[in-house]
Amino acid sequence: MLIGMNTTTGSPKHLQGFEDTVKDFWVSRPRRPRHGRKVAGVAAGVGNRYGIDPAVVRVAFVVLTVFGGIGVALYLVGMLIFADGDDEASAIESLLGRGRSSMSKPAALALCLVLLPLSLWSFSDHSWIDGGTFVGLALVVTGLYLLHRSRGQHRRPVPTGVRSGSNTTTATMTGGGTGAWGAPVAQAPSTWDALGADPLGWRLPEADAPAPTTRPEPPAPPRRKSRIGFAVVGVALAVGGVGAALAAEGVPWFTPAHVVGLMLAVLGLGMVVGSFLGGGRGLVWLALPLALAGLVFGAVPSEHFRGGFGDLVATPTSADQVLPTYERTAGSIRLDLTALSGDDQVRTTVRSGAGPVTVLVPPDADVWYSCETGVGTMECLGQAHNGVNTPNLRGHDYGLDGEGGPKISLTAKAGAGPVEVLRG
Known part of the structure; x- marks a missing residue:
């Protein structure tokens, strides 16, 4: 069977350099197994080929998708x-017409068509860090290169191009001559017998020859407990703590999504090191929830995660008391501007990561407003929307008395929760 692993055929003892390693990787590249796959068997094939846990490979794909977009x-x-x-x-x-595959040619062509725009999107400017996609690709190439240099001689699958049930290796097939019609002819291996007779069949065993004995294989040594997992978790938590502290201080780059990305990078590097030295399998259970958190933080703008927790109620009595920004990470915000009068002019932004946002304006105020929410309802001076990622509500309203009175420029946002702008 082609899915069987071959530890001798075409397995080099020493690879001379980068070019030899790349060529040997292509010749003995992994196969996607029929069993043990979760989607298409890519992670299971890489894990089986190099003797590492396929779960580590799956987490690497998730991290690369979240962190750099190339997974x-x-x-x-x-x-x-x-x-x-x-x-x-x-x-x-x-x-390309070089053999048969269970994947149909239209399906393969469709994958190629999907891969082109997806690759362009992966390398576009959307990564959490500048050049993050290139960093992820470099890590993948380096990891595969090191894995093949250290473990490429083991668990080698039969190369592609060899039919099922054939005992002729690729090296033998490529060494053939040319037939009468110009087609390549496979040379028979040196041990092949045209008569089909076993050469050892002509030798009679000696009567007093002792029966061959097989020595039992020694038991495998007990696996040492590795401390790589504990060390990597400690480093990841330290990186997360420092990143969170910098985010709390208002350092622009250190958003929640970036901090989670740094922690995932540490865990991914730890799993790669653990695959060589043994250990680190438990890091998967920390990487999975962090990856989900990264997706959530990446979907919600970072500005919604500042300002602390709890409810906020503000009732300024003059334009000088109106702050440029009212914000909460989680909690309700209620801003009462009904005390403004005359020719007061104010500009303010009210935003909450999770919780309701309510703004009251004077009956005679001229209001220019912009309302938005990720999930929830919006009711802003006669306009209303509800749902998920609904279009923003923008407009101006002069009140019942027409133009005149306090002038208010207002932005009201909520990551998740209702947004209301009402007249008091």
Whole structure:
């Protein structure tokens, strides 16, 4: 079977350099197994090929997707270049007419069409750090290179291009001559017998020859407990603590999404090191919730996570008392501006990460407003919307008396919660 691992055929003892390593990786690249896969078997194939836990590979794909945006594109590349089970060729090779694959050519072509815009999006300017996608790609290339240099000689699958049930290796097939019609002819291996007779069958065993005995294999040494996991968790928590402190001080780059990204980077590096030295498998259970938190923090603007917790009620009595910003990370905000009068002019922003936002304005005020919420309802001076990621409400309202009175420029935001702008 092609899915069987071969530890001798074509397995080099020493790889001379980068070029030899890349060529040998392509020849002995992983296969996507039929069993043990979660999606398409890319992570399971890489794990089986190099003897590491496939869960570590899956978490690496998640981290690369959240941190740099390239994880999904790399997974599609794996689906295209890794042959499936006992297929004769990979999907991309089948698309080029170099063998058969269980993935149809239209499906392979569709994957290529999806991969192009997805790759362009991955390298666009949306990463949490400048050049984060390039950093993630460099880590993947470096990790695969080191894995193949250290473990590439083991668990080698039968190369693509070899049919199921054939005992002729790729090295033998490529060493053939040319037939009468110009087609390549496979040379028979040196141990092949045209008569089909076993050479050892002509030798009679000696009567007094002792029966061969097999020595039992020694038991595997007990696996040492690794402290890599504890060390990596400690470093990740320290990085998260320092990042949170800098975020609380108002350092612009250190948003919640960036802090989570740094922690995921530490955990990912720890899992790569643990795959070589043994240990670190438990880091998966910390990386998964952090990855989900990163998705949430990345979806909600960082400005919604400043200002502390709890309810905020403000009732300024003059324009000088109106603050430029009223904000809460979680909690309700109620701003009463009904005490403004005459020619007062104010500009303010009210935002909450999670909680209701209510602003009361004088009946005669001229109000220019902008209201938005991620999840919830909005009711702003006669306009209303509700749902998820609804369009912003913008406009101006002069009140029942027409133009004249206090002039208020207002922005009201909520990450999750209702937003109301009402006349008092």
